[in-house]
Amino acid sequence: MSTEHAGTRMGMRRGDALGKRVEPPPPEQVERAEDAVKVLPWEPSKAIRAKVMFMVANSTSAPVNAEVEERAIQDAIDGKRFVFQKVPDVRAEDLFRSMKEEEPHIVHFSGHGTGSDGLAMKNRDGDPTTITARELGLIFKDLAAQGIAVRAVLLNACLAEEQAQAIAPYVDNVVGTSTLVGDDTAVTFAASFYTAIAEGRTVRAAFEAARARCGGDVEGTERIFRLFYSEPEPPLPEPSWKKFALTGVLINILAVAGWFIYGAITSDPIAPDVGPPDAAAAAPPMPLDPDAAPPDAAPPDAAPAPDAAKPDPVKSKPARVVRRSARICARDLKAGRNLVVRSQDCCQGSIPVSPAQKQAVTADLGRCTTVLYCSAISASCR
DSSP states (O other): OOEEOTTBSBEEOTTOOOOOOOOOOSOEEOOOOTTSOOOOOOOGGGOSSEEEEEEEEOOSSSOOOHHHHHHHHHHHHTTTTEEEEEETTOBTTHHHHHHHHHOOSEEEEEEOBOGGGOEEEEOTTSOEEEEOHHHHHHHHHHHHHTTOOOOEEEEESTTOHHHHHHHGGGSSEEEEESSOOBHHHHHHHHHHHHHHHHTTOOHHHHHHHHHHHHHHHSTTGGGSEEEEEOOOOOOOOOOHHHHHHHHHHHHHHHHHHHHHHHHHHHSOOOOOSOOOTTHHHHSOOEEOOTTSOOTTSOOTTOOOOTTOOOOOTTTOOOOOOOOTTOOEEEEETTTTEEEEOOTTOEEEEEEOOOHHHHHHHHHHHSOOSEEEEEEEEESOOO
């Protein structure tokens, strides 16, 4: 059971003294918990839709001036990449559930503190209770186990230093108080802190700016607030095997792309599939024999007599001359392909071949002693 002192955010047991102001040390670093969430340092200047959760705990007859504080915070962050969410009349059972569901970046507690007894609030039945430093530490430890990284916590209540120390191993920055804090000072600190955050300053820089602003209101009030921080550990880099696997995939993709590009460059140049209008009809079928001399070459040991009659262009067949090294290549214009012809094949409707066309067929098939362009190649000359 506690009673609150009007004008302050302190809940004290009956018979306790009001305490005295103590000169706080500068921001203090605490050891980061091993099971804290592995994250990079938070930069409010790069925050997009960062969430501020405003928790109000008015447990007794001396409520804090939460409405003024809420309005001051909303005015500071309005339209500046932040989302404000209020949890009114928060109860001990609501703390973990609310933070787990909403995953806020900043948790702001507005209420009464009772020193070592903890933060004052209500239980599920609506009766006054407190939540101790140890209980708060366990709540934030459980949040870390769920992968939820709260980046800053403000305990804007009297004598909340012990609770701030318990939370700090799991949170980047925690603000607590070393002594009594009045409503006006608490509101001034909150407004100044969130104004600096919205301007893009770090949490530590915003804390110093807000504490200095409080000192301008009432002498000595800048010594009330304390900051505890623990440096976040960045997540481990991806295992090297993942990098090698990704490299392998990229190499395979490049290899396939290179294969297609090479095929497009080295493919046959487009040759006309249609010769002169009368070329195919006028040319007789030509028997193709790898051992035969090229059709455009004269036999080496025979010459036609000057008065010899010209052979019938349809019925006559060229004499076969054995040439073991001959390799006759042809392009079948009907089938649209190049091939090395066999002895029983027959070239139907041969047309003249240009040097470029010969080179294209040779590039496709390799060594060729003769290159023919045929309107069609049949399996037999019969």
